Amino acid sequence: MELKLSIRLNEKLYLRDPESSELGRRILKSGIELIQKLGFEAFTFKKLAEEIHTTEASIYRYFENKHRLLLYIVTWYWSYLEYQVVFNINNLAEPITKIKRVLHLLTHELDDSLGTVDFDKKALFNIVINESNKAYLSKDVDENNSALLFKPYKDLCARIAALFLEYNPNYKYARSLASTVMESAHFQYFFAQHLPRLTDAKGKDDTATIQSFLENMVFAALSAEKID
Amino acid sequence: MELKLSIRLNEKLYLRDPESSELGRRILKSGIELIQKLGFEAFTFKKLAEEIHTTEASIYRYFENKHRLLLYIVTWYWSYLEYQVVFNINNLAEPITKIKRVLHLLTHELDDSLGTVDFDKKALFNIVINESNKAYLSKDVDENNSALLFKPYKDLCARIAALFLEYNPNYKYARSLASTVMESAHFQYFFAQHLPRLTDAKGKDDTATIQSFLENMVFAALSAEKID
DNA sequence: ACTATTTTGATAGTAAAACTAACAAAGAAG
DNA sequence: CTTCTTTGTTAGTTTTACTATCAAAATAGT
Numbered sequence: 453m454e455l456k457l458s459i460r461l462n463e464k465l466y467l468r469d470p471e472s473s474e475l476g477r478r479i480l481k482s483g484i485e486l487i488q489k490l491g492f493e494a495f496t497f498k499k500l501a502e503e504i505h506t507t508e509a510s511i512y513r514y515f516e517n518k519h520r521l522l523l524y525i526v527t528w529y530w531s532y533l534e535y536q537v538v539f540n541i542n543n544l545a546e547p548i549t550k551i552k553r554v555l556h557l558l559t560h561e562l563d564d565s566l567g568t569v570d571f572d573k574k575a576l577f578n579i580v581i582n583e584s585n586k587a588y589l590s591k592d593v594d595e596n597n598s599a600l601l602f603k604p605y606k607d608l609c610a611r612i613a614a615l616f617l618e619y620n621p622n623y624k625y626a627r628s629l630a631s632t633v634m635e636s637a638h639f640q641y642f643f644a645q646h647l648p649r650l651t652d653a654k655g656k657d658d659t660a661t662i663q664s665f666l667e668n669m670v671f672a673a674l675s676a677e678k679i680d
Numbered sequence: 681m682e683l684k685l686s687i688r689l690n691e692k693l694y695l696r697d698p699e700s701s702e703l704g705r706r707i708l709k710s711g712i713e714l715i716q717k718l719g720f721e722a723f724t725f726k727k728l729a730e731e732i733h734t735t736e737a738s739i740y741r742y743f744e745n746k747h748r749l750l751l752y753i754v755t756w757y758w759s760y761l762e763y764q765v766v767f768n769i770n771n772l773a774e775p776i777t778k779i780k781r782v783l784h785l786l787t788h789e790l791d792d793s794l795g796t797v798d799f800d801k802k803a804l805f806n807i808v809i810n811e812s813n814k815a816y817l818s819k820d821v822d823e824n825n826s827a828l829l830f831k832p833y834k835d836l837c838a839r840i841a842a843l844f845l846e847y848n849p850n851y852k853y854a855r856s857l858a859s860t861v862m863e864s865a866h867f868q869y870f871f872a873q874h875l876p877r878l879t880d881a882k883g884k885d886d887t888a889t890i891q892s893f894l895e896n897m898v899f900a901a902l903s904a905e906k907i908d
Numbered sequence: 909a910c911t912a913t914t915t916t917g918a919t920a921g922t923a924a925a926a927c928t929a930a931c932a933a934a935g936a937a938g
Numbered sequence: 939c940t941t942c943t944t945t946g947t948t949a950g951t952t953t954t955a956c957t958a959t960c961a962a963a964a965t966a967g968t
Binding site for chain 1: 918
């Protein structure tokens with residue numbers, strides 16, 4: 453069974469829906485590759501236009517600017533990941549198993565278990581690691597937040613927090629712990645790649661250590677509170 | 681006793697030492713205010729030049745580009761903070777007290793207890809919250825890292841990790857926990873201000889909750905491991 | 909098959925950002 | 939008081955980030 457799932461994102465993320473046309477899909481697909489290759493700062497619509505043999509003006513018809521494209525991409529990622537989370541923990545009884553499953557998903561690339569991912573999954577994961585913070589660390593957070601552009605991120609965070617509370621209903625910092633874990637999963641990976649003295653993960657692909665660290669931390673935090 | 685301490689930073693951060701001249705100090709002081717006011721993306725050397733009644737070209741004599749200026753500022757912050765940490769935990773016997781002290785310092789603005797801070801402390805703290813990630817989340821991390829530009833950050837992380845190990849020598853993830861705490865302290869604050877559903881801190885200045893959350897998490901993690 | 913509409917391409921343009929160069933004026937140092 | 943360093947002034951280039959206009963191509967409606 454091969455199914456292709458498409459994720460419908462907030463309309464305010466784009467001017468014209470990139471999933472609705474050939475050109476739009478090329479913008480996304482090559483956009484992801486090029487952002488990952490050049491880094492978000494050096495990435496421009498002009499370079500992307502050359503890459504996909506179209507014009508700057510055509511790309512501007514889909515996205516207001518490159519920041520919106522980035523936001524689209526990471527939002528897509530968070531939406532897809534939430535979907536994976538829901539699917540993966542479905543039918544699991546134990547909160548402990550669910551939480552471990554989520555931590556695994558957070559620390560690893562997406563897989564195609566739920567339908568083919570059209571994008572380069574490695575590139576996408578790298579963008580999330582390297583650039584996703586820039587999606588909200590900007591002067592227009594509040595405006596973007598009002599337009600619900602961060603909803604998928606917040607939804608996933610809420611879902612993880614709910615799992616924490618399922619494990620321990622008395623834990624006081626479920627949201628903070630959830631967002632900490634979501635962020636930490638990424639920058640521990642970044643540190644392992646670039647600033648290894650800031651992490652205990654060894655080497656570039658030691659996602660195992662990152663996952664163990666997070667599991668250890670999460671269950672310690674959730675269990676400590678249980679005692680009190 | 682009023683003493684003015686100056687922090688000597690890595691020479692590669694600048695072209696000409698900004699602490700060595702009147703103009704240099706104005707660049708730093710007003711640079712901090714303007715970056716915080718406009719956000720790093722909208723901040724330009726031209727706007728700063730107008731602000732301090734000098735010219736773009738003059739500013740370029742001190743800093744290669746605005747990214748370097750940002751790096752200078754956050755590096756200054758980390759250096760100062762490490763100094764505060766050392767000073768504050770000096771003579772404390774209990775690792776538990778030391779760790780709490782550090783978590784307090786991480787979650788609050790700098791104070792002048794160690795000499796007058798020439799810069800706007802609120803603006804500086806806000807820059808660290810909003811922009812500091814951008815200092816290392818760039819394509820030239822590795823190059824900058826080779827030039828030791830992140831040393832103060834890594835030193836502080838190492839120092840915190842050492843305290844964790846002092847508390848529990850068997851803990852396996854001291855570095856990861858230290859960097860997680862350093863980062864989390866900041867983005868929990870950011871979330872409280874802009875994306876409140878991602879944190880349990882209530883309101884814009886609820887540093888108390890952030891500190892409690894981190895304390896709870898750190899001691900849980902360090903103690904859980906003790907049991908095994 | 910023909911026409912209306914939408915989508916894309918091509919071209920061209922502007923404003924601002926991100927620099928660099930060259931020289932003169934002012935200040936400080938010897 | 940003259941030499942060296944720092945700053946100011948002006949002017950320039952390249953790139954980015956966009957916008958406008960119109961024609962060509964593709965698509966859809968009847």
